[in-house]
Amino acid sequence: MVFSAAAAAALSSSSSTMISSRFLHSSAPLALQSRHITEKKISLSPPTSQRRVFSLLPSVSRMGFVSQRVKKESSNLRIFASATDISVEKSVEEVHLHKGDMWSVHKFGGTCVGSSERIKNVAEVIISDATERKLVVVSAMSKVTDMMYDLIQKAQSRDDSYLSALDAVLEKHKSTAHDLLDGDELAGFLSRLHHDISNLKAMLRAIYIAGHATESFSDFVAGHGELWSAQMLAAVVRQNGVDCTWMDTRDVIIVNPTSSNQVDPDFMESERRLEKWFSQKPSKTIIATGFIASTPDNIPTTLKRDGSDFSAAIMGSLVKAGQVTIWTDVDGVYSADPRKVSEAVILKKLSYQEAWEMSYFGANVLHPRTIIPVMRYDIPIVIRNIFNLSAPGTMICQSSVSENGDGQKEDSPVKGFATIDNLALVNVEGTGMAGVPGTANAIFGAVKDVGANVIMISQASSEHSVCFAVPEKEVKAVAEALQSRFREALHAGRLSQVQIIPNCSILATVGQKMASTPGVSATLFNALAKANINVRAIAQGCSEYNITVVIKREDCIRALRAVHSRFYLSRTTIAMGIIGPGLIGATLLDQLRDQTAILKEEFNIDLRVMGITGSKTMLLSDMGIDLLRWRELLKEKGEVADLEKFTHHVRGNHFIPNTVLVDCTADSNIASCYHDWLRKGIHVITPNKKANSGPLDHYSKLRALQRKSYTHYFYEATVGAGLPIISTLRGLLETGDKILRIEGIFSGTLSYLFNNFVGTQTFSEVVSEAKAAGYTEPDPRDDLSGTDVARKVIILARESGLKLELADLPIQSLVPEPLRGCASAGEFMEKLPQFDHDLAKERQQAEDAGEVLRYVGVVDAVNKKGIVELRRYKKDHPFAQLSGSDNIIAFTTRRYKEQPLIVRGPGAGAQVTAGGIFSDILRLASYLGAPS
Ligand SMILES: NC(=O)C1=CN([C@@H]2O[C@H](COP(=O)(O)OP(=O)(O)OC[C@H]3O[C@@H](n4cnc5c(N)ncnc54)[C@H](OP(=O)(O)O)[C@@H]3O)[C@@H](O)[C@H]2O)C=CC1
Ligand SMILES: N[C@@H](CC=O)C(=O)O
């Protein structure tokens, strides 16, 4: 505390001055009733420098003892400071306006007072506020300001109907007043209303005759809505027994117009007028008009856009209110536009700077200029919902760190996200710009000349290009101005181009704590990259409160959702399209159905199946298919399958940032689409082996694309179904091991066949069993021919770095020669028994030698080749010990040389295969930011 107790005593002993304990202890509210303060002398002990004395002025002023204006020494108060004294000279007018925390300011917008019922609610809110003194700023009833501007419009275009429109205005207020008021209050209001209307009629007549309305005429007419709503509300409050006066803020708020069609409040003059007004109409509850003000020459004017919020902020600063509450129809400020991000949350606290940034970027908060007056005195603004009084709202104040009910700090470095659409980027580029002073001046001078508003600017330090965003509607003029301004430079090649990039949006990430928190931008850009969103330009000022990125307009909502879910740990939502609801696809859908709720609740993962398609029918949904009923829905509501439409639908849902297509077919046509999907940022997951075992160049292109993009392609179930084969192999390779050989029984079907073909059943009977158990490929010949095993061998070989084609593998087929040309799988199964004896003979020979038959695949990485064949193994060999559909895969590597690393377990079947696909989906979710 710098002021000594003696100084305080000197002040408090003055008969005309009251000083609260805050002066001494900086705690309790301030109150100063200033009247005829003459020649106060404040002695400072120890002696204080002049500079220090001036630094104390704001504190003195906050007490209401002297106003800010003393700093400028332009008022009737002057302060002289010496090393030891402050002298306050001359007297201030006698006022009874108490300033400080005992004042609360409320502002009610047009919807809050849109009807008589709502005006009554507002009166209740005012009355129930226990603060000692209340100043309420009120807008015109909803639509009235528009009606008033319409009157002017009609009158100046000589449209007689302004008269009937004025009658409508009169009627609206008359009927509201009849609903709300009675007796003298009603009579008083109606008489002033009629008087105003006849004045307006005269004025509109003058406008009609002149065919023109000056700005001050317009402002005068337009401001009447506020005059009437303030008077009606004040009368309702009075009818409830509360002393209340209405204030025409044209008598108090004085503003100067600026060149940019805005106004600057003259706080000193307004404060003087407020004190004068209050000395004439002292009241503990004041209902003041929003929006309207006067010029220093007492000409009526308005505060322009968002005027009533601004009025509230100005009044809040004039009375040094404890709080300014802005009543609206939303629960507070959201972390993002809730129409675009359904999981947006209400922010409990925002700092002034954060609110400022958010509002600039289109969040429905407050206009930045609204914040400035209250910011000067650290007055908190609270945004609350008049229609939901139980919601605490959002507090905008100095520090934005807040405590939740459970004491936890809400300290995410990022507070919110906002977007601006309909922008274009302008890129001015050329080698002749570097190191040439005045280039930026010339560029932005040209932009200014066409009156365009520059929304963000970015220049790389190489100085070879400057890019900036302007509203799309202004870009043509900007481009022309630049072309003309730089004609010579473009001609001479010093500038290479003035490029326009249309259809852009800005996504702004706002948070005061982003400053000094490393990693925020990394997380932000990572989330954008994972949603496959290309960033065209970036800007971050050194305040670090805001990181702005320019993106394609069509990506904007997806981007907003991606970053919001990343920072707010809201759900990682993935739009899914399931292609092929056959055995595996259907089992996957059922597993998803059973697990969705748990994934949502416990893991914050929201998987939405937006479409299911077979080869003939597809089912699409905008919000996600009800997986309890997908079979009936597909039957009842299915439409003709169209893969392009399907893909477009699943991916086109801009509300979900990430899309995955799950291919559960065995179709190579579908597999050939992966490259295109991945290129578009659609993740792909599949048990279909066709892509990875198809033509080598397709495979190589696919993998190359996947490596350089942030889009994921997972295919664990292609080998060993749900067994961790691909991931084990990747783990070995990525940690620097070298594969020497992979050998195993890769076919669940063939494993099952030879594990159960023990002499008790014919071979074809066991094949039918395998098919019924869901182990076989859609066409069992793919298993028996060895093609399925060969595909798996190729997949593993390529994964290990070998460049093998399917045709390079010697494959021993078990499909009898005459059945290879069967038209269908059914026909094949029917004829298979005719050939049972061949394999029965081979089995018997092996058994006689104490051996078993096993169908194996081998990747020989040392000799860069592979083989697929039926072999005989001794009965004690591990391959002879299998049961059911077990796969067994032995990895011999540099590290696992003596004893191979073996993975064994069921390698086919609907449940385990769907489970493998499902775990790829969850891996994707975790890559996309879901907690793992
Ligand atoms: N069974 C297993 O144990 C394992 C299977 N796999 C693989 O899983 C995949 C699916 O096998 P499975 O479920 O048994 O096969 P199914 O024959 O039971 O199902 C295939 C599905 O794909 C659909 N389909 C086929 N072509 C198209 C197309 N062009 N467009 C859209 N849908 C199409 C079919 O629809 P429609 O009926 O309308 O033609 C059907 O719904 C295969 O790639 C298989 O290799 C992988 C590991 C293990
Ligand atoms: N038909 C295959 C299924 C898995 O890929 C097999 O039998 O292994």
Ligand code: NA
């Ligand atoms: Na697997």
